[in-house]
Amino acid sequence: MSYMRRCWKYYLFCLTVLAFANLYFLFLIQDRQIAYLVYFDILLVVFFLLFAGSDFYNYRKKRLWKKQLLGLESVICDILPVSEGFENRDIAEHDIRILKEKIQEQFQEDCELQDYVAKWCHEFKIPLSTCLLIDEKMEDGKLKRDMREPLERMNRQINTMMAGCRLQSPLFDLQIKKISLPECVKASVRNNQFFLIRKKFALDVQVEELSVYTDPAWLVYILDQLINNALKYSGREPGLRIWSERQEKKVMLFVEDNGEGIRDNDLNRVFEKGFTGDNHHNGKYKSTGMGLYMTAKIAQKLEHEIKVESEYGVYTRFTIEFS
Known part of the structure; x- marks a missing residue:
């Protein structure tokens, strides 16, 4: 069906030309011989079928080849022969290059944001650790317990934030x-x-x-x-x-x-x-x-x-x- 949607206009044009040729031969030529017309039509139909069959075979072959390429994990453009490229390949390559540059810029911005958050967490942990030490030295038991819980929650959230930054970093550090x-x-x-x-x-x-x-x-x-x-x-x-x-x-x-x-x-x-x-x-x-x-x-x-x-x-x- 996809092949017919792509080629129906071309084939309709060929059939229209053939129909007009037959009408011209039948009504405008005086000394006409129907046998020659039938013979000529048979040759054209055979040629048309051979051409259509060959074109459909090539179309089917390219479809299967394209399906195999789309199943690859690598960039297709790098392995696609120039002879098999499409008409606006240079435009597509230009757009791909621009998009890669934008992705790289966004990646750099994300890395800078992660570095900023990680540094902020490290700086925040210093006064937080001081507060925890002060809390341990408090003599008022109730106040000590009431202060300790929010401080511990803050410490846990800071550790989670730092872990998230390290996890998303391209330099994820592992020491196995x-x-x-x-x-x-x-x-x-x-x-x-x-x-x-x-x-x-x-x-x-x-x-x-x-x-x-x-x-x-x-x-x-x-x-x-x-x-x-x-x-x-x-x-x-x-x-x-x-x-x-x-x-x-x-x-x-x-x-x-x-x-x-x-x-x-x-x-x-x-x-x-x-x-x-x-x-x-x-x-x-x-x-x-x-x-x-x-x-x-x-x-x-x-x-x-x-x-x-x-x-x-x-x-x-x-x-x-x-x-």
């Missing part, structure tokens, strides 16, 4: 090395101990003395996000369990809480950017949907597999697989 899995778990628990104590979590950590290859800083960040998720959606008697298992050539780390849980229709979307679920978490917390998204992105860069399973209202379990 052999590390102790229990040490990373302990570091993450220490990072969240204030909120775990504040919410009276029953903590059960049974991580074997196993070694894995990963970036310790990023692994601690992943665990921070999973523990933070448990803190956000905890129940009346909150509990957090962290344990490890060795399965053949793999090491599995499990983080499980007995909080609100995740609905079945949300399980496949918890790692999507900006996804917050359709239950609105009982209105207790307005999630941004970025924590688990960044967790999945970092795990992908570390080449770790992260999975989630849950029973709504009973538990949520995250599994990190180290190969």
